[in-house]
Amino acid sequence: MASIPVDKVIVTNVEKLKHKYGAQWKKIQTAIGVLIKADKKRGLNTLLVDLSSASDMKACKGKPVPATSAGDPRANKDAVDAVFETHWPAYLMLLGAIDVIPHQDLKNPVYDPGGDDDKTAWSDLPYACDAAYSPNARNFLVPTRVVGRLPDVNAGSDPSYVVDLLKTAASYRQRPVADYGPYLGISAEVWKDSTDLSLRAVFGNASSMKVAPPDGPNWTPAEWGALSHFINCHGAPADWKFYGQHGNSYPVAHDAKLVPSHLPEGTVLAAECCYGAELYDPAPVGGQIGMCNTYLASGAYAYFGSSTIAYGPSDTNDWADLICQYFLQHLRSGSSAGRACLEARVQYIKRAHTLSPTDLKTLAQFSLMGDPAVTPVVSPVTPAHVMAVGKRAKAPQAARSSMGQAGRFLRRETLRAAAKAARQTVYVASLRKGEDSPRAKALGVEAKLRAAARELGIEDGVMMSFPVDGPALPKSAMKYARAIALPAPTTIHVLAKRLDVPAETAKLKLVRGLEATEFDGSLELRHFVSR
Amino acid sequence: MLATADGAYRLRRMGGNPFHDPDLDPLVGQEIVCEGTLHGGTVLMASWTPIGESRER
Numbered sequence: 001m002a003s004i005p006v007d008k009v010i011v012t013n014v015e016k017l018k019h020k021y022g023a024q025w026k027k028i029q030t031a032i033g034v035l036i037k038a039d040k041k042r043g044l045n046t047l048l049v050d051l052s053s054a055s056d057m058k059a060c061k062g063k064p065v066p067a068t069s070a071g072d073p074r075a076n077k078d079a080v081d082a083v084f085e086t087h088w089p090a091y092l093m094l095l096g097a098i099d100v101i102p103h104q105d106l107k108n109p110v111y112d113p114g115g116d117d118d119k120t121a122w123s124d125l126p127y128a129c130d131a132a133y134s135p136n137a138r139n140f141l142v143p144t145r146v147v148g149r150l151p152d153v154n155a156g157s158d159p160s161y162v163v164d165l166l167k168t169a170a171s172y173r174q175r176p177v178a179d180y181g182p183y184l185g186i187s188a189e190v191w192k193d194s195t196d197l198s199l200r201a202v203f204g205n206a207s208s209m210k211v212a213p214p215d216g217p218n219w220t221p222a223e224w225g226a227l228s229h230f231i232n233c234h235g236a237p238a239d240w241k242f243y244g245q246h247g248n249s250y251p252v253a254h255d256a257k258l259v260p261s262h263l264p265e266g267t268v269l270a271a272e273c274c275y276g277a278e279l280y281d282p283a284p285v286g287g288q289i290g291m292c293n294t295y296l297a298s299g300a301y302a303y304f305g306s307s308t309i310a311y312g313p314s315d316t317n318d319w320a321d322l323i324c325q326y327f328l329q330h331l332r333s334g335s336s337a338g339r340a341c342l343e344a345r346v347q348y349i350k351r352a353h354t355l356s357p358t359d360l361k362t363l364a365q366f367s368l369m370g371d372p373a374v375t376p377v378v379s380p381v382t383p384a385h386v387m388a389v390g391k392r393a394k395a396p397q398a399a400r401s402s403m404g405q406a407g408r409f410l411r412r413e414t415l416r417a418a419a420k421a422a423r424q425t426v427y428v429a430s431l432r433k434g435e436d437s438p439r440a441k442a443l444g445v446e447a448k449l450r451a452a453a454r455e456l457g458i459e460d461g462v463m464m465s466f467p468v469d470g471p472a473l474p475k476s477a478m479k480y481a482r483a484i485a486l487p488a489p490t491t492i493h494v495l496a497k498r499l500d501v502p503a504e505t506a507k508l509k510l511v512r513g514l515e516a517t518e519f520d521g522s523l524e525l526r527h528f529v530s531r
Numbered sequence: 532m533l534a535t536a537d538g539a540y541r542l543r544r545m546g547g548n549p550f551h552d553p554d555l556d557p558l559v560g561q562e563i564v565c566e567g568t569l570h571g572g573t574v575l576m577a578s579w580t581p582i583g584e585s586r587e588r
Contacts, residue, residue: 117571117572236550237571237573243548243549245550248551252548280570284545284567284575285546285575
């Protein structure tokens with residue numbers, strides 16, 4: 001254990017950064033030093049840990065990750081765990097894109113070559129969990145660490161991009177929550193009812209909602225001036241644009257090329273869009289970086305989005321809607337960006353009685369891009385006055401610092417306990433796609449599900465069935481449940497299909513499905529469409 | 532979709548609309564030779580030539 005308490009750890013792979021940037025790596029090193037000094041002024045003791053350094057990793061009783069293994073999820077997870085367990089930081093910042101520290105390679109529970117063809121739900125969630133490396137998202141349902149990623153450009157060679165991001169993190173300032181009231185809220189026209197609910201949940205109104213089409217992608221300076229951005233549109237892999245939808249028309253709603261080079265300082269964004277936070281290599285698409293990289297380069301403090309195909313309903317709220325809402329709600333209440341991400345994940349788990357395969361994918365795919373310690377909104381809670389007494393009387397600054405550390409530690413432990421409690425009371429779908437149970441067949445589940453799907457225009461979808469594991473409830477609760485013969489979830493069935501579209505839109509990568517949680521003789525249905 | 536010996540891939544013109552790109556409509560039913568980058572299940576095409584024609588983009 002470190003002798004000096006560490007509040008924030010920046011992990012990166014220096015060897016890999018040197019491979020990318022050569023001697024210009026020193027510019028990044030200098031910028032990290034500036035951030036560490038700025039953190040110090042804010043009362044944060046920040047430490048840089050080089051995952052490729054034998055000495056740094058020996059100090060953490062971990063194995064170094066050479067540049068040649070920088071893309072190895074298991075090696076990086078093991079190394080980050082060793083760093084975390086040594087320093088127990090309040091904030092863990094991953095510095096670099098996925099070619100420096102990779103996303104973890106969680107299997108997509110609803111992978112279907114003809115439907116949701118993401119084999120992997122690329123994720124930073126496992127870095128936020130104590131559980132050891134695994135490709136199974138079920139193993140990462142107790143998120144307890146405050147984690148964010150400050151990316152450079154995937155396969156980039158110009159260090160100025162990430163240097164600017166480090167400068168933004170070093171110079172950030174807080175604002176009152178009222179400054180985050182005005183928003184740029186963009187919805188695909190077909191989802192405007194869903195987006196209306198989301199905007200009301202986060203901002204208390206939906207009066208500023210933009211609907212595409214006809215709105216976008218050329219926003220006015222006043223619209224760009226809003227500090228909060230919420231986007232519920234379509235997205236695609238290796239693409240810097242988001243798309244609206246009306247019928248079979250998919251016009252551009254939001255374009256990274258049109259993002260001002262300097263957004264209002266402090267802009268934050270939550271994007272429900274498929275691939276909305278994908279950190280793709282821009283070279284094969286002509287050098288244009290994605291929306292996430294673009295927002296951060298333009299001065300955004302935090303970007304919350306998805307690595308892969310994300311889901312939500314058309315006219316209500318669920319999946320991506322909820323986790324994005326939770327993130328912005330916590331951010332607006334004065335949480336740091338990293339804590340808001342953690343709280344969003346825990347709240348997503350807490351609100352469910354059963355986590356379905358699409359819930360597992362949602363939890364896996366949404367991550368925070370940005371310095372997790374950045375706290376854009378001033379907390380409405382008045383800071384307690386610290387009175388140094390006794391031996392501390394001669395060093396009031398040290399007293400304030402140590403009490404701040406103690407407060408953060410205790411708040412993290414409270415959240416840790418809440419995350420563990422949430423996991424202990426939720427049913428979870430198995431990653432293994434089980435054979436349809438004999439009971440399900442007897443109940444005619446598949447026939448009922450297909451009939452319901454047909455009403456939604458889903459014909460001949462692929463059906464997958466997932467056994468559900470129950471939580472170990474307290475004996476008293478179990479006794480009560482048995483006494484009144486409460487039904488329990490046993491299986492989750494997913495019927496999904498790539499949407500039938502006209503020939504001229506054959507490039508669509510849209511998935512629609514029904515998810516049914518099977519109780520004793522009853523089905524709880526959820527209808528989803530890809531964002 | 533592009534059917535190949537290695538499997539099926541979605542086609543996308545570099546910078547094109549991934550959901551609806553009229554420039555690719557004439558390729559439906561054609562055999563083509565294309566250059567580009569494979570990104571997941573998508574071919575990001577820089578250029579292509581229908582076999583039997585000399586058109587290149």
